Amino acid sequence: MTYNRLLLILSVSLAFLIGLSLCTGRVTGVSWPGWDLETQLILWEIRLPRTLLALLCGTVLALSGAVLQGLLRNPLADAGVLGVSSTAALSSVCAIYFGFSASGLFTPVAGIIGAMLGLLALVMIVGSEAGIVMIILAGAAINSFSSALTALALNMAPNPFAVQDILFWLMGSFEHRTLQHFYLAAPPALLGMALLFSVSRSLDVLSLGENTARSMGVRLQKVQWVAGLGVALAVGASVAVSGVIGFVGLVVPHMLRPFTEWRPGRLLLPSALAGASLMLLTDIAVRCLPPGPELRVGVITALLGGPFFLWLLRHLRKAEALV
Amino acid sequence: MLVKAFRALGVLSALTFTLSVNGGDARAAEPTVMSVNQCVDQMMGYLAPENLVSVTWLSHQPSELEIASTLRDIPANFGFIEQVLELRPDIVMAGQYGASSLKPLVRKFNMRWVEIPLPQSLDDLASSWSLMGEAVRKPEQAASIVSRLRAYFAQVHGKIADKQVRALILNANGWIAGEGNFQDAFLDAIGVINVASEQGVQGWGQVDLETLVRWRPDLLLMVSNSYDSEALATNWVEHPLLKRRPSRFEPLYIPADWLSCGTLAMKLAAQKVADHILAHERKASVSETADDL
Structure with missing residues (x-):
C-alpha cells in the first residue's frame, strides 16, 4: 500500500468515525439526529465535545508515542508507559482538588508542568545511554508512584466526593466533558503537536544513528528539547481534561510502521490520524454498552494494549536472542 | 465538739450522696x-x-x-x-x-x-425518629419533629400540588431517587411529581445527560454541596446543557444537607421548592397579563 493511499484510507475512516460519534447516543445507540431542539442540544452540548476531545486526545497520544519511539529508538516508548501521563494527571489533580485552578484555566498548565516533570524525572533516572529495559523499568516506577500519589491526593482532597473520581484520573473518560474543556486543552495541545511534527525529518535522520545524524547537521539536543516540550504540552493538556488513557501511543505507531517504510518521520501523520480514529472508536464502543455507569475509555484501550505490549516484549526478546 | 464534727460530716456525706444520686439520675436520663x-x-x-x-x-x-x-x-x-x-x-x-x-x-x-434504619418513606422516617427518641429518652421531642415536618409538607402540598410540576432531584454523579426512596417520598409529600418514579426507577438509579434531557422534567432540583474544592462527581450538575435545555422552570439548587437526612432542614428544602415554583408562576401570569394588555 502506498503512503498516500494509507493517508486517504485513514482520513476517510476518521471522517466516518466523526460522523458515527455524532450519531451515537448513550441509550439511543446509533441513530440519525433529528432537528428538534432537544436532539440538537444533545448533539452540540454532549456529543460534539466528546467527539472533539476524543479526536484531540487520540491524535496527541498516538503522535507523541510515535515521536518518543523515534527519538529514543525504543519500540516500547509511549507517554503512558514512560509515566508522563501519570505525572500530568497527578499535577492536574493537585491543581483541581486543592483549589489552585478555580477558573479552570490553570488545569492544562498544571498538566503540562506535571508532564514536563515526569519527562525530566525519567531523563534524570535513566541518563542518556539507557537500554530498552532500563527505560521501561524507570517508566513503570514513575507510573506506579505517581498513580499512588494521585490516589492519595484524591483521598486527602477537601471534597469527600473526590475519592469517587479516582477511576476517571487513572482510566480516563470523555463523559460529561464540555466544549470549555476542549477550548482549554486545544491551544497547548495544538502547539505541542506542531512542535512534534517539526522534528519529523530529524527523526528520519536519527534512525541512522546519533553520530550519522550529527554529521548530517542534526542538532540532537535541540531535537530532544523540542520533542520533549511538544510531548509535555500535548500530553499534559489532554490528560488534564480526559485523565490517563494508556497504550494508544504504543499500539498505533506499531500497527502502521510497516506501511511507512519504517521511517519514523513518515509515521507521524498516519499515527495521528489512526490514534484519533482508535480513540473515537473506543468512545463510541463505551456509549453502546448497556445503560448504567459508563465504562472508562482507558479500560478498553488497556484491554487492547496490555496483550499487545506483552506480545511486543516477547517479540523483542526473541529478536534480541537472534542477535 | 466531736459530735458536731460527726454531724457536719454526716450532712456533707448525705449531700454528696444526694448529688451523686442526682448526677446518676441525670446520666441515666441523658445517655451520652x-x-x-x-x-x-x-x-x-x-x-x-x-x-x-x-x-x-x-x-x-x-x-x-x-x-x-x-x-x-x-x-x-x-x-x-x-x-x-x-x-x-x-x-x-x-x-x-x-x-x-x-x-x-x-x-x-x-x-x-x-x-x-435508612428511611424509604415518611412513615419510615417517623419510625427512625421514634427509635432515636426512645434511645435518648426524648420520645416527645422526636415525635414533635415528625409532626412539624408532616404539617409543613401538607401546607406546601396545598400551595403547589395543583401546578402539576414534574421534577427530578439530581444528586452527585447523576444519582436520582426513584420509587421507594426517601427523596421520592419528600417530593410526593410536597405535591411534586417525581420524574424518576414516573420513568420506572426503583430506589436509587443513575441517569446520563442524554436520558435526562429526553425525560423532559419541568424542574431540575440540583443537590449542591458546600465543600471548599471541586470534584467531578459534584461538578457535573454544572454541565451547560442542564441550563440550556428547554424547561418550564429554571434549575434550582438545594443544599445536600437539607435533603439527605430527614431532619427539620427538609422544611427549608420544601420552602425553597415552593417559593421557586410560585415565583415563576407569578412571573408567568404577570407577563401573560402584560401581553393581554
Whole structure:
C-alpha cells in the first residue's frame, strides 16, 4: 500500500468515525439526529465535545508515542508507559482538588508542568545511554508512584466526593466533558503537536544513528528539547481534561510502521490520524454498552494494549536472542 | 465538739450522696451518644445535641445546616473502635449502612449499639425518629419533629400540588431517587411529581445527560454541596446543557444537607421548592397579563 493511499484510507475512516460519534447516543445507540431542539442540544452540548476531545486526545497520544519511539529508538516508548501521563494527571489533580485552578484555566498548565516533570524525572533516572529495559523499568516506577500519589491526593482532597473520581484520573473518560474543556486543552495541545511534527525529518535522520545524524547537521539536543516540550504540552493538556488513557501511543505507531517504510518521520501523520480514529472508536464502543455507569475509555484501550505490549516484549526478546 | 464534727460530716456525706444520686439520675436520663453516621449526627443535632460526645468527621466539613456550628463544636471521630473505647459513650449510634466492622467490636465490649434504619418513606422516617427518641429518652421531642415536618409538607402540598410540576432531584454523579426512596417520598409529600418514579426507577438509579434531557422534567432540583474544592462527581450538575435545555422552570439548587437526612432542614428544602415554583408562576401570569394588555 502506498503512503498516500494509507493517508486517504485513514482520513476517510476518521471522517466516518466523526460522523458515527455524532450519531451515537448513550441509550439511543446509533441513530440519525433529528432537528428538534432537544436532539440538537444533545448533539452540540454532549456529543460534539466528546467527539472533539476524543479526536484531540487520540491524535496527541498516538503522535507523541510515535515521536518518543523515534527519538529514543525504543519500540516500547509511549507517554503512558514512560509515566508522563501519570505525572500530568497527578499535577492536574493537585491543581483541581486543592483549589489552585478555580477558573479552570490553570488545569492544562498544571498538566503540562506535571508532564514536563515526569519527562525530566525519567531523563534524570535513566541518563542518556539507557537500554530498552532500563527505560521501561524507570517508566513503570514513575507510573506506579505517581498513580499512588494521585490516589492519595484524591483521598486527602477537601471534597469527600473526590475519592469517587479516582477511576476517571487513572482510566480516563470523555463523559460529561464540555466544549470549555476542549477550548482549554486545544491551544497547548495544538502547539505541542506542531512542535512534534517539526522534528519529523530529524527523526528520519536519527534512525541512522546519533553520530550519522550529527554529521548530517542534526542538532540532537535541540531535537530532544523540542520533542520533549511538544510531548509535555500535548500530553499534559489532554490528560488534564480526559485523565490517563494508556497504550494508544504504543499500539498505533506499531500497527502502521510497516506501511511507512519504517521511517519514523513518515509515521507521524498516519499515527495521528489512526490514534484519533482508535480513540473515537473506543468512545463510541463505551456509549453502546448497556445503560448504567459508563465504562472508562482507558479500560478498553488497556484491554487492547496490555496483550499487545506483552506480545511486543516477547517479540523483542526473541529478536534480541537472534542477535 | 466531736459530735458536731460527726454531724457536719454526716450532712456533707448525705449531700454528696444526694448529688451523686442526682448526677446518676441525670446520666441515666441523658445517655451520652457517639454517632458514627452523618445522618445520625444531624438528627441528634436537632433532637439532643447536648447528648452527643462525638460526631463523624463529615459533620466538621462545610455545611449549610443551622446546626452546623453546634456539630462542629463536638469532637469528630472516624468510626474507629479505639475512639469508642476512649470516649466510653452510653450508646454508639449508627446508620443502617456503613460502620459494619465497628458493630461486632462495640458489642464485643458490651456497649450499646443502636442502628437507625435508612428511611424509604415518611412513615419510615417517623419510625427512625421514634427509635432515636426512645434511645435518648426524648420520645416527645422526636415525635414533635415528625409532626412539624408532616404539617409543613401538607401546607406546601396545598400551595403547589395543583401546578402539576414534574421534577427530578439530581444528586452527585447523576444519582436520582426513584420509587421507594426517601427523596421520592419528600417530593410526593410536597405535591411534586417525581420524574424518576414516573420513568420506572426503583430506589436509587443513575441517569446520563442524554436520558435526562429526553425525560423532559419541568424542574431540575440540583443537590449542591458546600465543600471548599471541586470534584467531578459534584461538578457535573454544572454541565451547560442542564441550563440550556428547554424547561418550564429554571434549575434550582438545594443544599445536600437539607435533603439527605430527614431532619427539620427538609422544611427549608420544601420552602425553597415552593417559593421557586410560585415565583415563576407569578412571573408567568404577570407577563401573560402584560401581553393581554
